[in-house]
Amino acid sequence: MNKVEIFPDAPITGNGVVATEFIDRGIDRFIDACRYVFQLPYGYNTDRDDLLILFKEGFGTCTTKHAVIATLAEELGLPVVKNIGIYAMTEDIVTGTAEILKEFNLPYIPMVHCFLAHANFRVDLTEGNRNGKNCAIDHFLYTAKVIPNITAKDEYRLYRTALKEHVLVRRELQGIDIKRILQAREKGLVQLKANIT
Numbered sequence: 001m002n003k004v005e006i007f008p009d010a011p012i013t014g015n016g017v018v019a020t021e022f023i024d025r026g027i028d029r030f031i032d033a034c035r036y037v038f039q040l041p042y043g044y045n046t047d048r049d050d051l052l053i054l055f056k057e058g059f060g061t062c063t064t065k066h067a068v069i070a071t072l073a074e075e076l077g078l079p080v081v082k083n084i085g086i087y088a089m090t091e092d093i094v095t096g097t098a099e100i101l102k103e104f105n106l107p108y109i110p111m112v113h114c115f116l117a118h119a120n121f122r123v124d125l126t127e128g129n130r131n132g133k134n135c136a137i138d139h140f141l142y143t144a145k146v147i148p149n150i151t152a153k154d155e156y157r158l159y160r161t162a163l164k165e166h167v168l169v170r171r172e173l174q175g176i177d178i179k180r181i182l183q184a185r186e187k188g189l190v191q192l193k194a195n196i197t
Contacts (some may be wrong), residue, residue: 002121004034008078016075018068020190021055029149033072034160037065042129051149059109062114065125068147069116080118082148084155086110086162089188093133096191104184113137134193142166
């Protein structure tokens with residue numbers, strides 16, 4: 001992943017809902033807004049579909065952090081977009097995954113992570129945020145551009161469709177039922193939350 005400095009910068013202007021939140025905090029440049037969101041602690045929000053929950057609670061996940069900045073970019077007309085990716089979660093990435101893989105007889109758990117994209121660059125505003133992962137996610141099995149504040153329901157639909165059409169067709173997963181993947185995913189989410197420090 002790249003650093004926020006690869007993004008185009010611009011003054012924060014206008015009366016967009018996110019732009020207003022940053023202006024009210026004395027943040028007047030796009031890159032400074034990215035840095036502000038990056039430094040916020042990692043944590044699961046009470047309502048991930050609330051675009052402003054990050055400001056209300058003072059922390060966020062990849063979902064809420066990237067929703068805010070992608071929305072701000074949209075308000076400012078900057079070419080920075082939110083992407084959803086499915087990565088192969090293993091013990092190397094998330095401590096405790098090995099037991100889940102053994103239980104479900106899987107080589108990895110296909111998990112969702114999101115990031116921001118600009119041209120050929122990718123930026124993760126949760127990288128190094130004590131987010132339950134041991135390293136950055138640099139390799140994805142599947143990625144797709146999404147609207148900034150994609151709902152949890154729509155993200156889950158996209159995940160299931162991508163599993164069927166792009167992930168379960170991979171040689172190492174052929175013959176594995178989607179139900180087994182979804183059950184392992186649930187345990188993987190619990191493990192991720194347990195690893196947050």
